[in-house]
Structure formats: C-alpha cells, structure tokens
Amino acid sequence: MSDYRLSTEAVLRALSTVEEPDLKRDIVSLNMVKDVVLGIDSVRFTVVLTTPACPLKEVIRKRCEDAIHIHIGADIQVTIDMTSDVTSTRMNAPTLPGVKNIIAVSSGKGGVGKSTVTANLAIALHKSGAKVGIIDADIYGPSMPTMFGAENIQPRIFQQDGLTRMEPIQQFGIKILSMGLLVAPGQAIIWRGTMAGRALQQFFSDADWGELDYLLIDLPPGTGDIHLTLVQTVPVTGAIIVTTPQKVALADATKGLAMFRQPQINVPVLGVIENMSYFTPAELPDHKYYIFGKGGGQLLADQFDVPMLGQIPLVQSIRESGDDGRPAISSGDPIATAAFRDAAEALAQQVAIRNATIDRTERVQVA
Numbered sequence: 001m002s003d004y005r006l007s008t009e010a011v012l013r014a015l016s017t018v019e020e021p022d023l024k025r026d027i028v029s030l031n032m033v034k035d036v037v038l039g040i041d042s043v044r045f046t047v048v049l050t051t052p053a054c055p056l057k058e059v060i061r062k063r064c065e066d067a068i069h070i071h072i073g074a075d076i077q078v079t080i081d082m083t084s085d086v087t088s089t090r091m092n093a094p095t096l097p098g099v100k101n102i103i104a105v106s107s108g109k110g111g112v113g114k115s116t117v118t119a120n121l122a123i124a125l126h127k128s129g130a131k132v133g134i135i136d137a138d139i140y141g142p143s144m145p146t147m148f149g150a151e152n153i154q155p156r157i158f159q160q161d162g163l164t165r166m167e168p169i170q171q172f173g174i175k176i177l178s179m180g181l182l183v184a185p186g187q188a189i190i191w192r193g194t195m196a197g198r199a200l201q202q203f204f205s206d207a208d209w210g211e212l213d214y215l216l217i218d219l220p221p222g223t224g225d226i227h228l229t230l231v232q233t234v235p236v237t238g239a240i241i242v243t244t245p246q247k248v249a250l251a252d253a254t255k256g257l258a259m260f261r262q263p264q265i266n267v268p269v270l271g272v273i274e275n276m277s278y279f280t281p282a283e284l285p286d287h288k289y290y291i292f293g294k295g296g297g298q299l300l301a302d303q304f305d306v307p308m309l310g311q312i313p314l315v316q317s318i319r320e321s322g323d324d325g326r327p328a329i330s331s332g333d334p335i336a337t338a339a340f341r342d343a344a345e346a347l348a349q350q351v352a353i354r355n356a357t358i359d360r361t362e363r364v365q366v367a
C-alpha cells in the first residue's frame with residue numbers, strides 16, 4: 001500500500017512548483033497541464049508547450065517528473081505526453097485570424113542573405129511540427145520562387161462568393177506567395193510604390209492561408225514604403241533583423257532595427273540573426289574563418305538589448321542549394337541544418353516570450 005495520496009489536486013499542486021524557464025511562471029497557471037489521468041501508483045498527463053520547436057522540452061519533462069516524485073511519492077510512475085500549441089496575440093484579428101504569428105524579416109542592406117535565412121528558418125520551423133507560410137515582399141529581388149524551385153508554379157486564382165481569391169503555392173511544406181509569382185519567369189518587374197503596396201495587401205486580404213503558426217514576411221532591404229504598408233495592413237507580432245558581421249552592414253542594420261522601434265510603428269524586435277558569421281569549408285567542418293569580422297551581430301543585439309537568435313556560417317552548400325531551388329536545410333547539409341535549427345528554436349522561443357509578456361501589436365493607423 002502506498003502512503004501518499006494521489007489526486008488530481010495533488011498532481012496540479014506538485015506541478016505548480018515547475019516554472020516554465022522562459023516565461024518565468026508556473027506551468028499550471030500558464031494552462032500548460034492537461035488531461036491528468038490517475039492510476040493506482042501512476043499518473044499520466046499532457047504538457048502543452050508554447051512551440052513545437054521548444055529547446056527546453058526535455059528540461060521541462062524532467063522537472064515535472066521530479067516534482068511528482070518529490071511532492072507526492074518517489075515510486076509513482078509518471079508518463080508525460082508532450083504536445084504543443086503555438087501561442088498568439090492575434091486571436092479575433094480582422095485580417096487572417098487563422099494566422100497565429102506574423103513575423104517581419106528585414107535587413108539594413110541588400111545581399112546579406114535575408115531571403116536565404118527566411119527560407120531556411122521556415123523549413124526548420126516546419127520540420128519541428130509548425131505550420132508555416134512565407135510572403136515574399138522583396139520587390140527588388142523576389143527570390144523565393146528560385147529558392148523553392150517554384151519559378152514555373154502559379155498560385156491558383158479562383159472565385160468565391162463573387163470575390164477573386166488566391167491560393168498560396170506549397171513547396172517543401174511551406175505555403176508561399178511572392179511578388180515574383182505574379183509575373184512570368186525572367187520578366188523584369190518595375191513596381192511603383194503604390195502597386196507593390198497593393199499587391200502586398202492582396203496577399204493578406206485575398207489569399208487563403210488557412211491555419212498557420214508562423215507567417216514570415218521577407219521584406220525588401222532597408223526601410224521603405226513596403227515596410228509601412230505592412231504595418232498598416234496587419235498587426236505584426238515581431239520583427240527580426242538579418243545582418244552580416246562587418247561594420248558597413250551593421251550601420252544599415254541599426255537603422256532597420258530602429259525603424260521598428262519608432263513609437264508610431266512599435267513592432268517588438270525579436271532578435272538579430274547574423275549570417276555569413278564565419279566560413280567553414282565542407283572538408284574542415286571544425287574550422288571557422290571570420291572573414292567578415294567577428295561579433296558584429298552580437299554588438300547590434302547588445303546595443304538594442306535584444307537576443308542574438310543565431311549565427312549562420314558561410315558554407316558553399318547554402319549558396320548552391322539556394323540556386324538549385326532546394327533550401328540548404330532540406331538538402332541535409334549538417335552544418336547548415338544545425339545552424340538554422342538552432343536559430344528557428346531561438347525565434348520560436350522569443351515569439352512565445354513576446355506573446356506571454358507584451359500586449360498585442362496594434363495595426364499602424366494611417367495619419
């Protein structure tokens with residue numbers, strides 16, 4: 001006979017001593033414990049994480065087990081089912097209520113690898129179990145069709161209730177709409193500011209995105225009309241800045257980051273991703289050559305007091321796979337895969353922290 005009392009209340013009391021490491025609150029008051037089922041000397045329950053990409057999954061599991069053993073009984077058999085439900089501050093949003101988080105990906109200057117990072121982050125999040133979409137709003141060089149091998153695929157246009165609707169294409173599990181998909185391959189696009197803005201608005205208002213955990217927006221480099229159109233069209237959950245380590249890139253990245261912080265825009269900055277941080281030759285995977293300088297991304301993150309989400313090395317396969325229409329992380333390169341997976345976990349973690357701690361973003365009103 002056991003000398004402890006096993007009850008749902010006792011289990012919840014024990015689990016309320018477990019703190020979610022990022023959110024710094026106990027997992028019971030965060031509503032993360034569900035479906036407690038008691039046996040004679042056993043208990044089974046579900047822990048609902050705030051993201052499938054949670055890097056602390058095993059830490060939380062161990063803490064729950066320990067809490068039951070310490071507070072109720074050392075010989076209780078504990079079975080924990082870990083699931084996830086990505087959090088959102090966009091519930092009941094008038095535009096795209098099925099999209100939980102809209103994340104702007106921006107850079108100070110062109111060519112730092114913003115699109116490459118967006119494509120690979122999207123796939124890393126998808127591989128963790130999340131539903132992910134990309135809007136390629138880079139009017140100067142919409143590269144998603146090339147990176148995803150989708151130059152010859154057109155979004156399906158159809159009529160619904162008298163309205164013209166658009167269905168995003170789907171490649172490698174990612175739903176995608178791109179300015180580049182609206183014109184024939186090879187055709188140059190000269191977007192007037194208003195035209196580009198209208199196209200972006202249509203990607204939100206006329207497209208069927210269904211349910212998504214994360215919708216990543218690949219913005220043009222710098223700061224401009226498209227950025228303003230975005231924040232005026234939908235409340236953006238947060239922004240990330242992609243930079244390379246050298247000083248010239250950082251000066252521009254600083255301006256890009258400061259834009260989101262302006263009081264009238266007020267989009268939370270989730271962190272910095274440093275791309276081309278160091279060169280690693282495929283045949284010497286342990287070697288790092290800091291050819292563009294070292295620590296620039298961290299400097300930017302420190303200056304704005306935001307986290308560094310990741311450092312992506314310069315590796316030949318990232319460039320090759322981007323050109324081949326198959327983002328590096330899906331072609332299995334181990335160095336690229338590890339770097340993008342870690343950055344995606346860090347991003348998902350920051351989104352969860354942002355959703356638990358900051359009020360929802362308001363759409364910027366046109367003056």
Ligand SMILES: Nc1ncnc2c1ncn2[C@@H]1O[C@H](COP(=O)(O)OP(=O)(O)OP(=O)(O)O)[C@@H](O)[C@H]1O
Pocket residue numbers: 107109110111112113114115116117138141143221275276312313314315316317318319320322323
């Ligand atoms: N980590 C990396 N390793 C190797 N090559 C990379 C890496 N990141 C990006 N590249 C390559 O650098 C080039 C520019 O990348 P990308 O198009 O993603 O940059 P961007 O910042 O989106 O550019 P733009 O400003 O034109 O939109 C591409 O050829 C891409 O394959």
